[in-house]
Amino acid sequence: MKKLGFSIVLIMLVVLFTVFNMGDEIGLGYGGPAEIEDEKEPIEEIVEPEPEEVITEPEIMEEPENLTRADVLNLIENSRKVMVQNPDDILVLVNKERNLEASYVPQDLVIPDIPFSFDGYDQKKNMREEAARAIEELLTQAHAEGHMIYGVSGYRSYERQETIFIGNALRDGFKKANTYSAIPGQSEHQTGLAMDLSSPSVNFRLVTRFGETPEGIWLKENCHLYGFIIRFPQDKTHITGYQYEPWHIRYVGIEDATEIMLNDLTLEEYLHNKE
Numbered sequence: 001m002k003k004l005g006f007s008i009v010l011i012m013l014v015v016l017f018t019v020f021n022m023g024d025e026i027g028l029g030y031g032g033p034a035e036i037e038d039e040k041e042p043i044e045e046i047v048e049p050e051p052e053e054v055i056t057e058p059e060i061m062e063e064p065e066n067l068t069r070a071d072v073l074n075l076i077e078n079s080r081k082v083m084v085q086n087p088d089d090i091l092v093l094v095n096k097e098r099n100l101e102a103s104y105v106p107q108d109l110v111i112p113d114i115p116f117s118f119d120g121y122d123q124k125k126n127m128r129e130e131a132a133r134a135i136e137e138l139l140t141q142a143h144a145e146g147h148m149i150y151g152v153s154g155y156r157s158y159e160r161q162e163t164i165f166i167g168n169a170l171r172d173g174f175k176k177a178n179t180y181s182a183i184p185g186q187s188e189h190q191t192g193l194a195m196d197l198s199s200p201s202v203n204f205r206l207v208t209r210f211g212e213t214p215e216g217i218w219l220k221e222n223c224h225l226y227g228f229i230i231r232f233p234q235d236k237t238h239i240t241g242y243q244y245e246p247w248h249i250r251y252v253g254i255e256d257a258t259e260i261m262l263n264d265l266t267l268e269e270y271l272h273n274k275e
Helices: 002-026 069-077 129-144 158-172 208-212 214-226 254-262 267-274
Strands: 150-153 194-198 228-232 245-251
Touching (some): 069 158, 129 150, 214 254, 254 267
Antiparallel strands (some): 228 245
């Protein structure tokens, strides 16, 4: 009888041991959770506003309290200035005084062969072909030197920028939103010549501290060698109308980029000096 009881206990132990091991293999949690490979989530065009920045705004109609979507659309319509006549020019100036037509879409958009902060297709992976080839060389060199820089957001249609800006304006108010987010038609992203970049060191976010990271410092020091400029530099908000954005690069070509960056100019100043 004792032998029979011992045999039953032994069989039960073997069964329990087998189930325990199977649990590990199929991730049931008996021996800890099964490991799942993390996927990078898409980073939306959300910029963290810097409240300490003081920016002189162009005159716009008075902003009503408790903004509605209709209010924002009305303010957008009344903020339009000069319409750009040369949207395909590599040196095109798009800012708070110079608008692109809502219908403008570059005809040579391609996806550069660079690492992005998210997987899968998205419109914002695109750039104009000349800029795309240049950013491939830029990030190839960055990675070769140990700087892990990734693309976050390139081309944006007028409609996408409108959605982004309306969301920001409803959250923060029209004027504040326009210190870090462009009114549709006034965004360089619509030209296909701009790309927002980031790195794992700031969790792929678009934040000013990116400029203090090794990646951000390298980008500022080297981007002109590949035809890019830091479009919204520090201490130039009174000219550009936007807060400092160390992540936002704009393609203008190597010769012009070199002159702009080495002389600490904005694109506005550079083009004014060329007139």
